[in-house]
Amino acid sequence: MSSAIINGKEIGQEIRNAVAERVTRLKERGLTPGLAVVLVGDNQASATYVRNKQKSCEAIGMFSELIKLPEETTQEELLAQIELLNQREDIHGILVQLPLPKHIDEDTVIATIAVEKDVDGFSPVSVGKMMLGQETFLPCTPFGVMKLLEYSGIEIAGKHAVIVGRSHIVGKPMGQLLLQKDATVTYTHSKTPDLPSFTRQADILIAAVGRANFITKEHVKEGAVVIDVGINRDDNNKLCGDVNFAEVDGIASHITPVPGGVGPMTITMLLFNTVQAAENTLVQ
Numbered sequence: 001m002s003s004a005i006i007n008g009k010e011i012g013q014e015i016r017n018a019v020a021e022r023v024t025r026l027k028e029r030g031l032t033p034g035l036a037v038v039l040v041g042d043n044q045a046s047a048t049y050v051r052n053k054q055k056s057c058e059a060i061g062m063f064s065e066l067i068k069l070p071e072e073t074t075q076e077e078l079l080a081q082i083e084l085l086n087q088r089e090d091i092h093g094i095l096v097q098l099p100l101p102k103h104i105d106e107d108t109v110i111a112t113i114a115v116e117k118d119v120d121g122f123s124p125v126s127v128g129k130m131m132l133g134q135e136t137f138l139p140c141t142p143f144g145v146m147k148l149l150e151y152s153g154i155e156i157a158g159k160h161a162v163i164v165g166r167s168h169i170v171g172k173p174m175g176q177l178l179l180q181k182d183a184t185v186t187y188t189h190s191k192t193p194d195l196p197s198f199t200r201q202a203d204i205l206i207a208a209v210g211r212a213n214f215i216t217k218e219h220v221k222e223g224a225v226v227i228d229v230g231i232n233r234d235d236n237n238k239l240c241g242d243v244n245f246a247e248v249d250g251i252a253s254h255i256t257p258v259p260g261g262v263g264p265m266t267i268t269m270l271l272f273n274t275v276q277a278a279e280n281t282l283v284q
């Protein structure tokens with residue numbers, strides 16, 4: 001009996017349709033939501049993701065502008081660009097594509113984005129508010145995972161959620177969002193001894209490690225929900241997740257595929273946050 005597939009493309013499209021409705025309403029009131037994407041340098045993967053984000057914006061009637069800067073852009077030049085975007089009335093969301101070149105400090109850059117335009121939800125104020133359960137932009141990937149669980153009718157309250165990986169933008173906020181839905185949360189990472197003894201306790205297992213096929217059958221309890229956040233390339237340069245899908249299929253009750261799982265949800269929730277940022281400018 002194979003695992004039920006949690007289809008991020010389908011669920012993502014359903015949410016994008018609802019966001020498109022909100023864009024139409026705003027345009028009737030003379031407001032077109034605008035997203036600025038800042039890309040520094042010529043990292044190929046980033047260029048693909050950025051193109052994807054722009055296409056998705058335009059597909060639902062939003063305005064998106066790409067600010068492409070050369071690799072050797074100084075930190076001061078980038079900060080000045082962000083300050084300009086902070087002031088622009090036609091820009092409601094600002095995303096600075098990560099990673100940035102090594103000579104630029106990411107924390108300083110992220111903290112410079114106006115909190116009301118921080119649609120990535122990465123800035124200290126957004127993260128602080130998220131920790132306190134206050135109204136803020138939630139980071140798109142963990143937010144997208146929560147929507148996948150919600151739309152799939154997966155019970156969270158009282159369940160044991162185990163997160164593998166503790167990055168600022170996925171692992172750490174992921175645990176907070178699950179905690180806020182009354183899960184019991186265990187964080188695991190590269191220093192966790194005997195990892196399978198923890199992951200096998202998971203009713204909901206979140207793989208956010210960044211290593212291809214890292215999660216195998218001995219990591220997964222029969223009937224667990226497995227969410228694969230990984231975006232890796234295997235030996236034939238094919239996109240794959242952190243989970244060895246073939247091994248886990250049939251053990252997990254539900255599983256998200258890569259591609260077609262969490263990835264499309266990341267973009268979907270970016271659109272969701274951007275339309276929210278535009279609506280917020282109307283409520284005064």
Ligand SMILES: Nc1nc(=O)c2c([nH]1)NC[C@@H]1CN(c3ccc(C(=O)N[C@@H](CCC(=O)O)C(=O)O)cc3)C=[N+]21
Nearest residue numbers: 049095096097098099120231259260261263264266267
């Ligand atoms: N400031 C910032 N915000 C981000 O949200 C951000 C970032 N920087 N840097 C890079 C990561 C990566 N990321 C992805 C978004 C969509 C897919 C996605 O749509 N993946 C498709 C496949 C796409 C393909 O075919 O390559 C899928 O999984 O089905 C993947 C990865 C956002 N990121």
